[in-house]
Amino acid sequence: MPEVTQDAAPHLNLFLTRKCDRGEKPVSVIERCYAAVNYTFCNKYNSRNTPVMASKGAKETFANKLGFKSSGSKAVEAELEKLKKENAQLKKTLDEISKRNGRHHPTRPDSDKAKLLERILSLETMRERNTQQLLSKEQEISTMRQQLQAEGGEVVASLQNQLDQKRQEAEHREKLFQNLSQETEELKNKLLAVTAKCQTFEKRSTDMQVPSGEIAMVEEQLRDALEKNQHWLVYDQQREAYVQGILARSAELEQQLNQAKQTLDQQHKETNSEGQSSANMQQEKQLQECQREMEEECKRASRLQAEVMELKAKYEEKSRELVRAQEELQEERRSGRQTLAEERKLNTARVARLQCEVEAADVRLEEERKRAAELLLQVNLVQKSLLAQNENQKRMAVLEQQIQLSARDFENEKLDRESVQHQLHKVLKELRKARDQIACLESAKPQRETRFSEPSSYTRLDLDKLTRQDRILNPTSPLKSSNTLDESFLECPNCRASYPVSQHRALLAHLDYCFN
Template identity: 30%
Template sequence: MAEMASSKYKVSLKKKLSSELSVVVSSLRKERGHLKQTLAELSCQHAQLYRLVERVLSLETVRQGSCQHHEVKDQRTASASERCSERGGSLAEGGGITCEVEQLRSQIANMSARCQRLEKKVAGKKYLMPNSQGSTTSVEELQHLLRDALEKNKHWLEYDQHREAYVRGILDRMLWLEKQLNEANQARSMEHKEDHSDEKKELVEMQELYETFLHKAKDDLEELRKEVDLTHKSLVEMREMSLLEDHCCFENEDQQLRELQCRLDVVKRRSANYELQANLIQKCMLNRHHEDQERIADLERQMKISSQDLEDEKQDCSYLKKQMIRVLKTLQKTKKRVTKESKREQEDPPSCEEAQPPSQLSRQNVASSSCSSFLNESFLECPGCLAEYPASHYRELMNHMEICLD
């Protein structure tokens, strides 16, 4: 009982320590998550400011590049106008046509692909024969080409003007956006300064709280370590005790298992014997069943035979009854005859008897004695119970047959 109480106390102490540790760890995790959240918000604000600065710098670079491009376009247009004026003055001269054509080729090649095609045509016509007609045709063609070039230059100038107006609008828009950005940055910086000052205060407070919590946590951890050491020692002792108890229990269980194994062996032997007995009984029952089936078959056969015999006997009885009735009728007839003859003999006078010879008397006596002896010696049987009656008692037999057969 004391060991059980100590083990329960240790288990409850472990649960209490684990619950306190979980509470402290959960509070520290919550504070750590809150600090991470504040740091993430600050990093997001710094990232937004950095993005705004990068955008302003990109806009400035775009503006500078557009200005440079615009200056380059102005220089190109000025040089093209100067060259066109120089070409118009050089038409009066007849000897420097080839040099001007070469200059026009180089200038048109820089302007567009169509000018390149025209330059190819002029280059093909440069190798024509130097007669007067060829020179006039080449001059007319050059004039036509110069007109085309002037028209193209006008179109390019209009396009440059429109582009300059578009670029100026973009620059104005960029300047307005820069102003808006500067104002927004100033307002943001002011808010950021105020927020940053508040955040610094909060961070300082959080840092102090964090340090206090850390000190508390360290103290709690040291106490918990001590408690854990004690619990570890108690656990070691409990483990040793449990090992001893387990060893004893194991020995007891081993002995019980051996006893159970012996019982199982006995039960298996008994079950094997029972199975053998059951098999033998089953075989005996099967044999008996087969014998009973054979007996039943034999009895059925005997029943059929006996029923057939009965039918035959009934037929024989009916036949015998008919024969007996016939015999009885014949007996009655013979009896009537005998009675008639006896009556006649009695009615006859004695003289007649005396007058008769002795041979006739002896014959009549012999006939009557033979008839009576025949009736006494012959027996009739009942077909039901096989009772014997003499032929002279046929009336008794008739009454008996009526009772027995009914």
């Protein structure tokens, strides 16, 4: 027997026995039901509410159990008044039956009524227990839903925040990667420009061995000067040879003149006679001609000497210019070599620096690629976790559906219990009919004993039928509920561990352990 019936049964039996000992009227079945329910509900709600509220709540619950809707306190009181009137009528009929039957006969109906009362009380307590279990399970389901929603919302929010952070980091990395790629392209362009410059400088270094524009002009001028110098040397040599020839000719003429003078003196000495005047005249003419030629030759020789001096001065100037040009050419070659060496050093340093920068950029690119790959892996992991979270949510939805199905099963059980209560009301009606039949049978006095035994047998048969029906209907309902609870299973969304619905608390503990 349930807990409520264990508490209520002895008090109820004491109440009934005292009432019978005092010689009061026998209690009807409805009155017993009303007293038991009122007693249980008063004991249940006295600790929380006032006595008035407890009695009102008991009345309302009793009215609900009898099938009346709790539309208001007035309707409940009206129904209770009707029940009281019916109870009074039943009491009157029972009093009449007890007066007619005496003391021996009511024992058996009272025992049957006590059994029925105990059965009704057991059913009521079972119903109360099932309603309490349903309420506790509904509260647990609501708490589970709230916890799941809160945990799922927090996890989704945290995952979304992580996704946003990872996306921002990926965008930042992509920007850095683009900047580094641009820098590498710029460095490559610079390297190409530097290599082109190096090639041009190398070409210049090779071309510097060949005279450039200014050096070529200087060399051409030097060549012209050398050619002119050679021409002037040839001309000077020719002039010197010509002057020497003239000087030799003048020396020869002087010698001839001296010889002529000597011959003239000899002839003058020899011939002091004839033709002295004519010979002297001829000699004087010849002497004058020779003097003129001598003067002309001297003038030519002086002019040629002046020209030779001018040519020598020009030659010296040209030679000086040639020396200066050679010195300038050597200095330019030295400066060009130095500049080429310095430019080569600078170019090699630039090339080395650019190569180092390119290598560093390559290293950065590799690092950025690795980071991008890691970010992609992290994003994939986050997406997988989101997919797993969605699957968990789907599983939670399936669990909620299963819980709803179990709640529907509980509702069906409630309906079964209500149908059982309805059948109880039918049984009570049949009892009333049986009492009416008993009253009719007792009215016939000649056949008193036989008729009295027949109703008792009839009542026994009816009671046996009722007990069988109760055994068929009522005991199977908890078995049905337990079977349905054991047949329906709940699964853990993480490890897929299955639990029957009757072990939902173990499933809740497993969920806390598995997710934490």
